[in-house]
Amino acid sequence: MNALATILEVRGLSVSLPIGGKLTPVVTDMNLSIARGEAVALVGESGCGKSMTARAIIGLPPPGAEIAGSIVLKGQELTQLTPSERRRIGGREIGFIFQEPMTSLHPTLSIGAQMTDGLRYHLGLSRTAALERARELLDRVGIPRGRDILAGHAHQLSGGMRQRVVIAMAIACGPSLVIADEPTTALDVTIQAQVLDLLARMREELGLAMLYITHDLEVVADFCDRAIVMYAGDRVEDGQPEQCLTRPRHPYTSGLVAAIPRMGGTSARLSPIPGQVPPVGAWPAGCRFAPRCAIADEICATRPVFDAGVRCWRPLASPAP
Protein backbone atom coordinates (compact mmCIF):
# COMPACT_ATOMS: atom_id res chain seq x y z
CA MET A 1 0.00 0.00 0.00
CA ASN A 2 1.29 3.40 -0.97
CA ALA A 3 1.93 5.53 2.14
CA LEU A 4 0.79 8.68 0.35
CA ALA A 5 -2.56 7.13 -0.45
CA THR A 6 -3.23 6.39 3.20
CA ILE A 7 -6.03 8.70 4.28
CA LEU A 8 -6.65 7.54 7.82
CA GLU A 9 -4.21 5.86 10.15
CA VAL A 10 -5.36 4.96 13.64
CA ARG A 11 -2.73 3.55 16.03
CA GLY A 12 -3.24 2.26 19.55
CA LEU A 13 -6.53 4.09 19.97
CA SER A 14 -8.30 3.57 23.24
CA VAL A 15 -11.46 5.24 24.50
CA SER A 16 -12.56 5.29 28.13
CA LEU A 17 -15.89 6.54 29.39
CA PRO A 18 -16.85 7.61 32.89
CA ILE A 19 -19.28 4.88 33.91
CA GLY A 20 -20.60 4.89 37.46
CA GLY A 21 -18.07 7.56 38.40
CA LYS A 22 -14.99 5.73 37.20
CA LEU A 23 -13.20 5.76 33.88
CA THR A 24 -13.87 2.46 32.10
CA PRO A 25 -12.27 1.42 28.81
CA VAL A 26 -14.75 0.76 26.00
CA VAL A 27 -12.26 0.55 23.10
CA THR A 28 -8.70 -0.70 23.55
CA ASP A 29 -5.65 -0.86 21.33
CA MET A 30 -7.52 -0.17 18.10
CA ASN A 31 -5.51 -0.03 14.90
CA LEU A 32 -6.83 0.64 11.45
CA SER A 33 -5.79 2.33 8.26
CA ILE A 34 -7.82 3.27 5.24
CA ALA A 35 -6.38 4.21 1.86
CA ARG A 36 -7.87 6.50 -0.75
CA GLY A 37 -10.80 4.78 -2.44
CA GLU A 38 -10.77 1.95 0.07
CA ALA A 39 -13.77 0.87 2.15
CA VAL A 40 -13.20 -0.74 5.52
CA ALA A 41 -16.00 -2.31 7.51
CA LEU A 42 -16.08 -2.25 11.27
CA VAL A 43 -18.22 -5.22 12.26
CA GLY A 44 -19.53 -6.24 15.64
CA GLU A 45 -22.48 -6.51 17.96
CA SER A 46 -23.91 -3.44 19.64
CA GLY A 47 -21.71 -2.32 22.49
CA CYS A 48 -18.50 -3.72 20.96
CA GLY A 49 -17.05 -0.22 20.56
CA LYS A 50 -17.44 0.25 16.82
CA SER A 51 -19.51 3.41 17.03
CA MET A 52 -17.30 4.73 19.81
CA THR A 53 -14.28 4.25 17.52
CA ALA A 54 -16.05 6.27 14.82
CA ARG A 55 -17.01 9.02 17.24
CA ALA A 56 -13.41 9.22 18.47
CA ILE A 57 -12.20 9.62 14.88
CA ILE A 58 -14.59 12.43 14.07
CA GLY A 59 -13.89 14.04 17.43
CA LEU A 60 -17.34 13.85 18.97
CA PRO A 61 -16.94 11.42 21.87
CA PRO A 62 -19.51 11.49 24.68
CA PRO A 63 -18.83 14.04 27.41
CA GLY A 64 -16.10 12.99 29.83
CA ALA A 65 -14.56 10.47 27.44
CA GLU A 66 -10.80 10.03 27.51
CA ILE A 67 -9.04 9.21 24.26
CA ALA A 68 -5.49 7.91 23.94
CA GLY A 69 -3.46 6.86 20.92
CA SER A 70 -2.92 8.40 17.55
CA ILE A 71 -5.38 9.35 14.80
CA VAL A 72 -3.67 10.63 11.66
CA LEU A 73 -5.75 12.00 8.83
CA LYS A 74 -3.84 12.81 5.63
CA GLY A 75 -0.61 13.20 7.61
CA GLN A 76 -2.18 15.42 10.26
CA GLU A 77 -2.24 14.18 13.86
CA LEU A 78 -5.82 14.93 14.95
CA THR A 79 -5.23 14.28 18.65
CA GLN A 80 -2.77 17.21 18.75
CA LEU A 81 -5.26 19.77 17.44
CA THR A 82 -7.02 22.34 19.60
CA PRO A 83 -10.70 21.57 20.19
CA SER A 84 -11.88 24.18 17.68
CA GLU A 85 -9.43 23.01 14.99
CA ARG A 86 -10.53 19.47 15.73
CA ARG A 87 -14.15 20.46 15.37
CA ARG A 88 -13.54 21.94 11.93
CA ILE A 89 -12.22 18.62 10.60
CA GLY A 90 -15.77 17.29 10.79
CA GLY A 91 -17.77 18.15 7.69
CA ARG A 92 -14.68 19.53 5.92
CA GLU A 93 -12.37 16.50 5.90
CA ILE A 94 -14.63 13.81 7.34
CA GLY A 95 -18.23 13.27 6.30
CA PHE A 96 -20.45 11.40 8.71
CA ILE A 97 -23.59 9.43 7.88
CA PHE A 98 -25.80 8.50 10.81
CA GLN A 99 -27.89 5.43 11.33
CA GLU A 100 -31.32 7.02 11.67
CA PRO A 101 -32.31 9.02 8.61
CA MET A 102 -35.70 9.73 10.22
CA THR A 103 -34.14 11.72 13.04
CA SER A 104 -30.72 12.79 11.80
CA LEU A 105 -32.14 15.68 9.78
CA HIS A 106 -33.39 18.78 11.53
CA PRO A 107 -37.20 18.75 11.78
CA THR A 108 -37.88 22.44 11.30
CA LEU A 109 -34.98 23.83 9.28
CA SER A 110 -35.44 23.51 5.54
CA ILE A 111 -33.32 20.91 3.76
CA GLY A 112 -31.64 23.76 1.90
CA ALA A 113 -30.70 25.56 5.13
CA GLN A 114 -29.19 22.39 6.58
CA MET A 115 -27.29 21.50 3.44
CA THR A 116 -25.86 24.96 2.87
CA ASP A 117 -24.77 25.63 6.47
CA GLY A 118 -21.65 23.49 6.20
CA LEU A 119 -20.87 24.70 2.67
CA ARG A 120 -21.04 28.34 3.71
CA TYR A 121 -19.08 27.78 6.90
CA HIS A 122 -16.28 25.57 5.54
CA LEU A 123 -15.98 26.80 1.96
CA GLY A 124 -17.13 30.40 2.50
CA LEU A 125 -19.71 30.15 -0.29
CA SER A 126 -22.44 32.76 -0.67
CA ARG A 127 -26.03 31.74 -0.01
CA THR A 128 -26.85 31.49 -3.70
CA ALA A 129 -23.68 29.62 -4.57
CA ALA A 130 -24.21 27.21 -1.68
CA LEU A 131 -27.79 26.53 -2.75
CA GLU A 132 -26.66 25.89 -6.31
CA ARG A 133 -23.99 23.52 -5.03
CA ALA A 134 -26.59 21.79 -2.83
CA ARG A 135 -28.80 21.27 -5.86
CA GLU A 136 -25.89 19.70 -7.77
CA LEU A 137 -25.19 17.46 -4.80
CA LEU A 138 -28.81 16.29 -4.68
CA ASP A 139 -28.64 15.57 -8.38
CA ARG A 140 -25.48 13.59 -7.77
CA VAL A 141 -27.10 11.38 -5.10
CA GLY A 142 -30.03 10.70 -7.40
CA ILE A 143 -32.59 13.28 -6.27
CA PRO A 144 -34.08 15.17 -9.21
CA ARG A 145 -36.10 18.37 -8.74
CA GLY A 146 -33.53 19.49 -6.18
CA ARG A 147 -34.95 22.98 -5.93
CA ASP A 148 -38.28 21.75 -4.50
CA ILE A 149 -36.53 19.42 -2.07
CA LEU A 150 -34.27 22.20 -0.82
CA ALA A 151 -37.25 24.40 -0.01
CA GLY A 152 -38.99 21.52 1.81
CA HIS A 153 -38.49 19.88 5.15
CA ALA A 154 -37.34 16.47 6.33
CA HIS A 155 -40.83 15.26 7.21
CA GLN A 156 -41.86 15.51 3.58
CA LEU A 157 -39.24 12.96 2.48
CA SER A 158 -39.20 9.17 2.66
CA GLY A 159 -36.52 7.35 4.64
CA GLY A 160 -34.52 6.53 1.52
CA MET A 161 -34.68 10.13 0.30
CA ARG A 162 -33.59 11.40 3.68
CA GLN A 163 -30.61 9.08 3.71
CA ARG A 164 -29.68 10.37 0.24
CA VAL A 165 -29.85 13.92 1.59
CA VAL A 166 -27.65 12.88 4.53
CA ILE A 167 -25.17 11.34 2.11
CA ALA A 168 -25.20 14.51 0.01
CA MET A 169 -24.46 16.51 3.17
CA ALA A 170 -21.64 14.15 4.10
CA ILE A 171 -19.87 14.61 0.75
CA ALA A 172 -20.76 18.30 0.41
CA CYS A 173 -17.42 19.88 1.29
CA GLY A 174 -15.31 17.31 -0.54
CA PRO A 175 -14.11 15.23 2.43
CA SER A 176 -11.43 12.61 1.98
CA LEU A 177 -13.02 10.22 4.47
CA VAL A 178 -16.66 9.27 4.96
CA ILE A 179 -17.77 7.40 8.05
CA ALA A 180 -21.10 5.62 7.73
CA ASP A 181 -22.58 4.36 10.99
CA GLU A 182 -25.06 1.61 10.03
CA PRO A 183 -26.48 3.80 7.27
CA THR A 184 -28.95 1.19 6.03
CA THR A 185 -30.08 -0.49 9.24
CA ALA A 186 -33.23 1.61 9.55
CA LEU A 187 -34.23 1.25 5.89
CA ASP A 188 -36.34 -1.24 3.91
CA VAL A 189 -34.34 -4.00 2.26
CA THR A 190 -34.90 -2.66 -1.27
CA ILE A 191 -33.88 0.83 -0.22
CA GLN A 192 -30.87 -0.63 1.60
CA ALA A 193 -29.49 -1.94 -1.68
CA GLN A 194 -30.02 1.43 -3.38
CA VAL A 195 -28.26 3.29 -0.62
CA LEU A 196 -25.34 0.82 -0.62
CA ASP A 197 -25.07 1.23 -4.41
CA LEU A 198 -25.05 4.98 -4.02
CA LEU A 199 -22.32 4.83 -1.36
CA ALA A 200 -20.23 2.54 -3.58
CA ARG A 201 -20.66 4.90 -6.53
CA MET A 202 -19.72 7.97 -4.46
CA ARG A 203 -16.64 6.18 -3.18
CA GLU A 204 -15.55 5.35 -6.70
CA GLU A 205 -16.34 8.74 -8.26
CA LEU A 206 -14.85 10.83 -5.47
CA GLY A 207 -12.05 8.47 -4.43
CA LEU A 208 -13.32 8.49 -0.87
CA ALA A 209 -11.86 6.47 1.93
CA MET A 210 -14.80 4.93 3.72
CA LEU A 211 -15.30 3.50 7.17
CA TYR A 212 -18.47 1.46 7.23
CA ILE A 213 -19.87 0.48 10.59
CA THR A 214 -22.26 -2.43 10.67
CA HIS A 215 -23.34 -5.47 12.61
CA ASP A 216 -23.99 -7.41 9.43
CA LEU A 217 -20.93 -9.07 7.92
CA GLU A 218 -22.84 -10.24 4.86
CA VAL A 219 -24.06 -6.80 3.84
CA VAL A 220 -20.51 -5.53 3.53
CA ALA A 221 -19.04 -8.56 1.78
CA ASP A 222 -19.42 -7.09 -1.70
CA PHE A 223 -19.07 -3.53 -0.65
CA CYS A 224 -15.93 -3.36 1.48
CA ASP A 225 -12.30 -4.19 0.76
CA ARG A 226 -11.56 -5.09 4.34
CA ALA A 227 -13.48 -6.01 7.43
CA ILE A 228 -12.38 -5.48 11.01
CA VAL A 229 -14.33 -7.59 13.48
CA MET A 230 -14.65 -6.11 16.96
CA TYR A 231 -15.56 -7.84 20.18
CA ALA A 232 -15.75 -6.20 23.61
CA GLY A 233 -13.69 -3.17 22.57
CA ASP A 234 -11.08 -5.27 20.83
CA ARG A 235 -10.15 -5.75 17.22
CA VAL A 236 -10.28 -9.56 17.00
CA GLU A 237 -9.94 -10.14 13.27
CA ASP A 238 -8.87 -8.05 10.31
CA GLY A 239 -9.12 -9.40 6.78
CA GLN A 240 -11.04 -9.55 3.55
CA PRO A 241 -14.80 -9.76 4.17
CA GLU A 242 -15.11 -12.78 1.91
CA GLN A 243 -12.45 -14.59 3.88
CA CYS A 244 -14.05 -13.64 7.19
CA LEU A 245 -17.29 -15.13 5.93
CA THR A 246 -15.99 -18.33 4.43
CA ARG A 247 -12.81 -19.04 6.40
CA PRO A 248 -13.13 -17.12 9.67
CA ARG A 249 -10.02 -17.39 11.83
CA HIS A 250 -11.22 -16.02 15.13
CA PRO A 251 -13.74 -18.25 16.96
CA TYR A 252 -15.93 -15.17 17.50
CA THR A 253 -16.06 -14.37 13.77
CA SER A 254 -16.88 -18.00 13.16
CA GLY A 255 -19.72 -17.82 15.69
CA LEU A 256 -20.97 -14.60 14.09
CA VAL A 257 -21.05 -16.24 10.67
CA ALA A 258 -22.79 -19.34 12.03
CA ALA A 259 -25.49 -17.14 13.53
CA ILE A 260 -26.45 -15.62 10.15
CA PRO A 261 -29.86 -16.97 9.09
CA ARG A 262 -29.66 -18.74 5.73
CA MET A 263 -32.32 -19.57 3.20
CA GLY A 264 -32.57 -23.24 2.41
CA GLY A 265 -30.11 -24.13 5.11
CA THR A 266 -30.01 -27.78 6.17
CA SER A 267 -30.46 -26.95 9.82
CA ALA A 268 -33.71 -25.39 10.88
CA ARG A 269 -32.05 -23.84 13.89
CA LEU A 270 -29.62 -20.96 14.03
CA SER A 271 -26.47 -21.44 16.04
CA PRO A 272 -26.20 -18.57 18.44
CA ILE A 273 -22.93 -18.00 20.29
CA PRO A 274 -23.38 -19.40 23.80
CA GLY A 275 -23.28 -16.95 26.70
CA GLN A 276 -23.43 -13.16 26.69
CA VAL A 277 -21.11 -10.35 25.73
CA PRO A 278 -19.37 -9.33 28.97
CA PRO A 279 -20.52 -5.85 30.00
CA VAL A 280 -18.09 -2.96 29.73
CA GLY A 281 -15.93 -2.87 32.85
CA ALA A 282 -16.22 -6.63 33.42
CA TRP A 283 -14.02 -7.83 30.59
CA PRO A 284 -11.88 -10.92 31.30
CA ALA A 285 -8.20 -10.14 31.76
CA GLY A 286 -7.06 -12.62 29.11
CA CYS A 287 -8.85 -13.23 25.83
CA ARG A 288 -12.17 -11.42 26.19
CA PHE A 289 -13.98 -14.05 24.16
CA ALA A 290 -12.53 -17.01 26.13
CA PRO A 291 -15.54 -17.56 28.46
CA ARG A 292 -17.78 -18.14 25.42
CA CYS A 293 -15.21 -19.91 23.28
CA ALA A 294 -15.53 -23.66 22.62
CA ILE A 295 -11.80 -24.17 22.07
CA ALA A 296 -10.39 -21.98 24.85
CA ASP A 297 -7.67 -23.49 27.06
CA GLU A 298 -5.23 -22.31 29.75
CA ILE A 299 -3.27 -20.01 27.47
CA CYS A 300 -6.44 -18.01 26.78
CA ALA A 301 -6.26 -16.65 30.32
CA THR A 302 -3.39 -14.52 29.00
CA ARG A 303 -4.29 -11.68 26.66
CA PRO A 304 -3.48 -12.74 23.09
CA VAL A 305 -1.47 -10.47 20.81
CA PHE A 306 -2.82 -9.33 17.48
CA ASP A 307 -0.85 -11.31 14.93
CA ALA A 308 -1.36 -12.12 11.25
CA GLY A 309 -4.80 -10.52 11.18
CA VAL A 310 -6.25 -12.16 14.25
CA ARG A 311 -6.15 -11.71 18.03
CA CYS A 312 -6.32 -15.35 19.09
CA TRP A 313 -3.99 -18.00 20.53
CA ARG A 314 -5.78 -20.73 18.60
CA PRO A 315 -6.84 -19.28 15.23
CA LEU A 316 -9.10 -21.59 13.26
CA ALA A 317 -8.02 -21.77 9.64
CA SER A 318 -4.88 -20.52 7.98
CA PRO A 319 -5.15 -17.28 5.98
CA ALA A 320 -5.81 -17.52 2.29
CA PRO A 321 -2.62 -17.80 0.26
Place this chain on the structure above:
Amino acid sequence: MIRYIGRRLLLILPTIFVPLILVFLMLRLAPGDPAAQILGDQATPDQVAALRHDMGLDQPLVVQFVFWLKGVLTLHLGASFFFRQPVIDILPSYAFVTIQVALLALFIALVVGACAGVAAALKRDTPIDRGLVALAVLGLSLPEFWFALLLIFLFAVTWRIFPVAGYVAPSEGLVASFMTIALPAIALGLRQSALMTRMMRSSMLDVMSEPYIATARAQGLPERRVVLRYALRVAAAPFVTVAGLSASHLLSGAVAIELIFSLPGLGKLLIDAVGRRDYPVVEGAVLAIAIMLAILNLAIDLLYALLDPRVRLS
Protein backbone atom coordinates in the same frame (compact mmCIF):
# COMPACT_ATOMS: atom_id res chain seq x y z
CA MET B 1 -50.63 29.50 5.92
CA ILE B 2 -53.60 31.75 5.16
CA ARG B 3 -56.04 28.89 5.75
CA TYR B 4 -54.27 28.16 9.00
CA ILE B 5 -54.68 31.77 10.16
CA GLY B 6 -58.35 31.69 9.14
CA ARG B 7 -59.01 28.55 11.18
CA ARG B 8 -57.27 30.05 14.19
CA LEU B 9 -59.36 33.21 13.90
CA LEU B 10 -62.56 31.16 14.01
CA LEU B 11 -61.33 29.38 17.13
CA ILE B 12 -60.95 32.74 18.84
CA LEU B 13 -64.70 33.34 19.02
CA PRO B 14 -65.47 30.78 21.76
CA THR B 15 -62.45 32.01 23.73
CA ILE B 16 -64.06 35.43 23.86
CA PHE B 17 -67.74 34.53 24.23
CA VAL B 18 -67.68 31.69 26.74
CA PRO B 19 -66.16 33.81 29.54
CA LEU B 20 -68.51 36.67 28.64
CA ILE B 21 -71.63 34.50 28.93
CA LEU B 22 -70.36 33.12 32.24
CA VAL B 23 -69.79 36.61 33.56
CA PHE B 24 -73.19 37.79 32.35
CA LEU B 25 -74.93 34.93 34.16
CA MET B 26 -72.85 35.09 37.31
CA LEU B 27 -73.45 38.78 37.82
CA ARG B 28 -77.20 38.48 37.39
CA LEU B 29 -77.56 35.38 39.50
CA ALA B 30 -75.43 36.75 42.33
CA PRO B 31 -77.30 38.42 45.19
CA GLY B 32 -77.31 42.20 45.37
CA ASP B 33 -79.17 44.82 43.34
CA PRO B 34 -77.22 47.47 41.44
CA ALA B 35 -80.17 49.87 41.43
CA ALA B 36 -80.39 49.78 45.23
CA GLN B 37 -76.64 50.10 45.42
CA ILE B 38 -76.64 53.22 43.24
CA LEU B 39 -79.52 54.95 45.00
CA GLY B 40 -78.21 54.31 48.48
CA ASP B 41 -79.97 53.50 51.76
CA GLN B 42 -82.53 56.33 51.59
CA ALA B 43 -84.17 55.25 48.31
CA THR B 44 -87.84 54.21 48.31
CA PRO B 45 -88.83 50.89 46.69
CA ASP B 46 -90.59 52.88 43.94
CA GLN B 47 -87.40 54.76 43.07
CA VAL B 48 -85.47 51.50 42.96
CA ALA B 49 -88.11 49.89 40.74
CA ALA B 50 -88.03 52.90 38.38
CA LEU B 51 -84.24 52.72 38.07
CA ARG B 52 -84.41 48.95 37.57
CA HIS B 53 -86.78 49.58 34.70
CA ASP B 54 -84.50 52.27 33.20
CA MET B 55 -81.53 49.90 33.40
CA GLY B 56 -83.52 47.04 31.88
CA LEU B 57 -83.01 44.89 34.96
CA ASP B 58 -86.73 44.06 35.19
CA GLN B 59 -86.64 42.24 31.86
CA PRO B 60 -86.30 38.41 31.70
CA LEU B 61 -82.70 37.19 31.63
CA VAL B 62 -82.99 36.01 28.02
CA VAL B 63 -84.11 39.43 26.84
CA GLN B 64 -81.35 41.09 28.84
CA PHE B 65 -78.87 38.69 27.27
CA VAL B 66 -80.01 39.39 23.69
CA PHE B 67 -79.76 43.13 24.26
CA TRP B 68 -76.42 42.72 25.91
CA LEU B 69 -75.08 40.49 23.11
CA LYS B 70 -76.25 42.99 20.48
CA GLY B 71 -74.46 45.68 22.44
CA VAL B 72 -71.25 43.68 22.63
CA LEU B 73 -71.25 42.97 18.91
CA THR B 74 -71.70 46.65 18.09
CA LEU B 75 -69.28 47.67 20.84
CA HIS B 76 -72.07 49.45 22.72
CA LEU B 77 -71.19 48.16 26.13
CA GLY B 78 -73.58 50.42 27.97
CA ALA B 79 -72.80 53.16 30.46
CA SER B 80 -71.13 52.63 33.79
CA PHE B 81 -73.61 52.90 36.67
CA PHE B 82 -70.87 54.50 38.73
CA PHE B 83 -68.93 56.71 36.34
CA ARG B 84 -72.03 57.73 34.33
CA GLN B 85 -69.87 57.34 31.23
CA PRO B 86 -69.92 54.85 28.34
CA VAL B 87 -67.85 51.79 29.26
CA ILE B 88 -66.10 51.85 25.91
CA ASP B 89 -64.64 55.26 26.84
CA ILE B 90 -63.43 54.06 30.24
CA LEU B 91 -61.73 50.83 29.20
CA PRO B 92 -58.82 51.94 26.97
CA SER B 93 -56.84 53.88 29.55
CA TYR B 94 -57.16 51.06 32.10
CA ALA B 95 -56.37 48.39 29.50
CA PHE B 96 -53.30 50.34 28.45
CA VAL B 97 -51.83 50.19 31.97
CA THR B 98 -52.45 46.45 32.24
CA ILE B 99 -51.00 45.77 28.79
CA GLN B 100 -47.91 47.80 29.64
CA VAL B 101 -47.27 45.89 32.86
CA ALA B 102 -48.09 42.49 31.36
CA LEU B 103 -45.91 43.03 28.28
CA LEU B 104 -42.94 44.20 30.32
CA ALA B 105 -43.45 41.28 32.71
CA LEU B 106 -43.68 38.86 29.78
CA PHE B 107 -40.51 40.31 28.30
CA ILE B 108 -38.68 39.87 31.63
CA ALA B 109 -40.04 36.33 32.04
CA LEU B 110 -39.04 35.34 28.49
CA VAL B 111 -35.56 36.81 28.51
CA VAL B 112 -34.63 35.67 32.01
CA GLY B 113 -36.30 32.27 31.54
CA ALA B 114 -34.71 31.58 28.15
CA CYS B 115 -31.21 32.66 29.18
CA ALA B 116 -31.27 30.86 32.52
CA GLY B 117 -32.82 27.73 31.01
CA VAL B 118 -30.31 27.48 28.17
CA ALA B 119 -27.41 28.22 30.52
CA ALA B 120 -28.57 25.53 32.96
CA ALA B 121 -28.96 22.98 30.16
CA LEU B 122 -25.56 23.68 28.61
CA LYS B 123 -23.86 23.61 32.02
CA ARG B 124 -25.81 20.55 33.11
CA ASP B 125 -24.87 19.09 36.51
CA THR B 126 -22.43 21.90 37.29
CA PRO B 127 -22.85 24.37 40.17
CA ILE B 128 -24.30 26.89 37.65
CA ASP B 129 -27.06 24.45 36.71
CA ARG B 130 -27.83 23.52 40.32
CA GLY B 131 -27.86 27.17 41.40
CA LEU B 132 -30.27 28.18 38.62
CA VAL B 133 -32.60 25.24 39.26
CA ALA B 134 -32.61 26.01 42.99
CA LEU B 135 -33.49 29.65 42.25
CA ALA B 136 -36.28 28.53 39.94
CA VAL B 137 -37.77 26.24 42.58
CA LEU B 138 -37.56 29.08 45.10
CA GLY B 139 -39.21 31.45 42.61
CA LEU B 140 -42.06 29.04 41.97
CA SER B 141 -42.75 28.62 45.66
CA LEU B 142 -43.03 32.32 46.47
CA PRO B 143 -46.52 33.82 46.16
CA GLU B 144 -46.58 36.80 43.81
CA PHE B 145 -48.07 39.27 46.27
CA TRP B 146 -45.48 38.35 48.86
CA PHE B 147 -42.71 38.75 46.32
CA ALA B 148 -44.20 42.11 45.31
CA LEU B 149 -44.19 43.28 48.94
CA LEU B 150 -40.60 42.11 49.33
CA LEU B 151 -39.60 44.08 46.21
CA ILE B 152 -41.39 47.19 47.51
CA PHE B 153 -39.65 46.82 50.84
CA LEU B 154 -36.20 46.46 49.27
CA PHE B 155 -36.27 48.68 46.18
CA ALA B 156 -38.83 51.30 47.09
CA VAL B 157 -38.64 51.65 50.88
CA THR B 158 -35.05 50.69 51.76
CA TRP B 159 -33.12 51.79 48.68
CA ARG B 160 -35.67 54.23 47.23
CA ILE B 161 -34.88 53.33 43.59
CA PHE B 162 -38.51 52.96 42.51
CA PRO B 163 -41.70 54.66 43.74
CA VAL B 164 -43.68 52.64 46.30
CA ALA B 165 -46.94 52.80 44.34
CA GLY B 166 -48.94 54.86 41.89
CA TYR B 167 -48.83 55.36 38.17
CA VAL B 168 -47.44 57.98 35.82
CA ALA B 169 -48.67 57.94 32.21
CA PRO B 170 -45.97 57.83 29.48
CA SER B 171 -47.21 61.20 28.23
CA GLU B 172 -46.03 62.73 31.50
CA GLY B 173 -42.47 61.46 31.15
CA LEU B 174 -41.27 58.14 29.78
CA VAL B 175 -38.68 57.45 32.47
CA ALA B 176 -41.03 58.32 35.34
CA SER B 177 -43.71 56.17 33.74
CA PHE B 178 -41.32 53.26 33.31
CA MET B 179 -40.26 53.52 36.95
CA THR B 180 -43.87 53.09 38.08
CA ILE B 181 -44.45 49.91 36.08
CA ALA B 182 -40.97 48.42 36.56
CA LEU B 183 -41.47 46.90 40.03
CA PRO B 184 -44.91 45.41 39.30
CA ALA B 185 -43.54 43.94 36.07
CA ILE B 186 -40.50 42.49 37.86
CA ALA B 187 -42.74 41.01 40.58
CA LEU B 188 -44.92 39.34 37.92
CA GLY B 189 -42.20 38.49 35.43
CA LEU B 190 -39.49 37.03 37.66
CA ARG B 191 -41.87 34.53 39.15
CA GLN B 192 -43.00 33.41 35.69
CA SER B 193 -39.39 33.25 34.56
CA ALA B 194 -38.85 30.52 37.16
CA LEU B 195 -41.36 28.31 35.36
CA MET B 196 -39.86 29.18 32.00
CA THR B 197 -36.34 28.43 33.20
CA ARG B 198 -37.34 24.91 34.13
CA MET B 199 -39.23 24.44 30.89
CA MET B 200 -36.40 25.74 28.74
CA ARG B 201 -33.83 23.65 30.60
CA SER B 202 -35.63 20.35 30.13
CA SER B 203 -36.63 21.17 26.57
CA MET B 204 -33.03 22.10 25.73
CA LEU B 205 -31.65 18.95 27.35
CA ASP B 206 -34.04 16.83 25.27
CA VAL B 207 -33.12 18.56 22.06
CA MET B 208 -29.36 18.51 22.62
CA SER B 209 -29.41 14.71 22.69
CA GLU B 210 -31.34 14.46 19.40
CA PRO B 211 -29.58 12.88 16.42
CA TYR B 212 -29.93 16.01 14.28
CA ILE B 213 -27.79 17.88 16.79
CA ALA B 214 -25.14 15.17 16.37
CA THR B 215 -25.49 15.67 12.59
CA ALA B 216 -24.95 19.40 12.93
CA ARG B 217 -21.91 18.82 15.13
CA ALA B 218 -20.51 16.22 12.73
CA GLN B 219 -20.83 18.90 10.03
CA GLY B 220 -18.10 20.70 11.95
CA LEU B 221 -20.30 23.70 12.72
CA PRO B 222 -19.22 25.70 15.77
CA GLU B 223 -21.07 24.82 18.98
CA ARG B 224 -22.53 28.33 19.23
CA ARG B 225 -24.15 27.92 15.87
CA VAL B 226 -25.41 24.43 16.74
CA VAL B 227 -27.03 25.73 19.92
CA LEU B 228 -28.47 28.95 18.52
CA ARG B 229 -29.57 27.78 15.10
CA TYR B 230 -30.29 24.07 15.48
CA ALA B 231 -31.19 23.45 19.11
CA LEU B 232 -33.00 26.64 20.17
CA ARG B 233 -35.29 26.55 17.17
CA VAL B 234 -36.77 23.26 18.34
CA ALA B 235 -36.51 23.89 22.07
CA ALA B 236 -38.42 27.14 21.59
CA ALA B 237 -41.67 25.39 20.62
CA PRO B 238 -42.63 24.00 24.04
CA PHE B 239 -41.20 27.18 25.53
CA VAL B 240 -43.62 29.27 23.47
CA THR B 241 -46.52 27.14 24.70
CA VAL B 242 -45.53 27.74 28.29
CA ALA B 243 -45.02 31.41 27.53
CA GLY B 244 -48.63 31.51 26.32
CA LEU B 245 -49.95 29.91 29.50
CA SER B 246 -47.68 32.16 31.46
CA ALA B 247 -48.95 35.26 29.68
CA SER B 248 -52.54 34.46 30.58
CA HIS B 249 -51.35 34.00 34.13
CA LEU B 250 -49.64 37.38 33.92
CA LEU B 251 -52.94 39.01 33.00
CA SER B 252 -54.75 37.44 35.94
CA GLY B 253 -51.77 37.99 38.22
CA ALA B 254 -51.93 41.63 37.25
CA VAL B 255 -55.14 41.96 39.29
CA ALA B 256 -53.38 41.36 42.61
CA ILE B 257 -50.32 43.27 41.55
CA GLU B 258 -52.34 46.31 40.44
CA LEU B 259 -54.01 46.39 43.83
CA ILE B 260 -50.67 46.22 45.68
CA PHE B 261 -49.08 48.92 43.57
CA SER B 262 -52.36 50.86 43.17
CA LEU B 263 -52.04 50.92 39.40
CA PRO B 264 -55.15 52.02 37.50
CA GLY B 265 -55.34 48.89 35.35
CA LEU B 266 -58.08 46.52 34.24
CA GLY B 267 -57.59 44.34 37.31
CA LYS B 268 -58.16 47.18 39.72
CA LEU B 269 -61.07 48.46 37.61
CA LEU B 270 -62.61 44.98 37.67
CA ILE B 271 -62.29 44.54 41.44
CA ASP B 272 -63.71 48.03 42.11
CA ALA B 273 -66.58 47.49 39.64
CA VAL B 274 -67.53 44.15 41.21
CA GLY B 275 -67.71 45.87 44.59
CA ARG B 276 -69.97 48.57 43.13
CA ARG B 277 -72.12 46.04 41.21
CA ASP B 278 -71.27 48.10 38.15
CA TYR B 279 -72.31 45.35 35.67
CA PRO B 280 -71.44 47.11 32.41
CA VAL B 281 -67.93 47.88 33.62
CA VAL B 282 -67.38 44.30 34.88
CA GLU B 283 -68.56 42.92 31.55
CA GLY B 284 -66.47 45.42 29.65
CA ALA B 285 -63.37 44.61 31.66
CA VAL B 286 -63.88 40.86 31.20
CA LEU B 287 -64.46 41.41 27.48
CA ALA B 288 -61.22 43.38 27.27
CA ILE B 289 -59.28 40.68 29.12
CA ALA B 290 -60.86 37.93 27.01
CA ILE B 291 -59.95 39.75 23.79
CA MET B 292 -56.40 40.28 25.02
CA LEU B 293 -56.10 36.58 25.87
CA ALA B 294 -57.55 35.55 22.52
CA ILE B 295 -55.12 37.76 20.62
CA LEU B 296 -52.31 36.36 22.72
CA ASN B 297 -53.34 32.79 21.93
CA LEU B 298 -53.55 33.61 18.25
CA ALA B 299 -50.10 35.16 18.35
CA ILE B 300 -48.73 32.02 20.01
CA ASP B 301 -50.36 29.74 17.46
CA LEU B 302 -48.88 31.79 14.64
CA LEU B 303 -45.47 31.78 16.30
CA TYR B 304 -45.77 28.03 16.60
CA ALA B 305 -46.49 27.71 12.90
CA LEU B 306 -43.48 29.87 12.11
CA LEU B 307 -41.24 27.75 14.34
CA ASP B 308 -42.48 24.39 13.12
CA PRO B 309 -43.58 23.98 9.52
CA ARG B 310 -45.29 20.67 10.37
CA VAL B 311 -47.95 22.55 12.35
CA ARG B 312 -49.16 24.37 9.25
CA LEU B 313 -50.00 21.14 7.48
CA SER B 314 -51.87 19.26 10.16
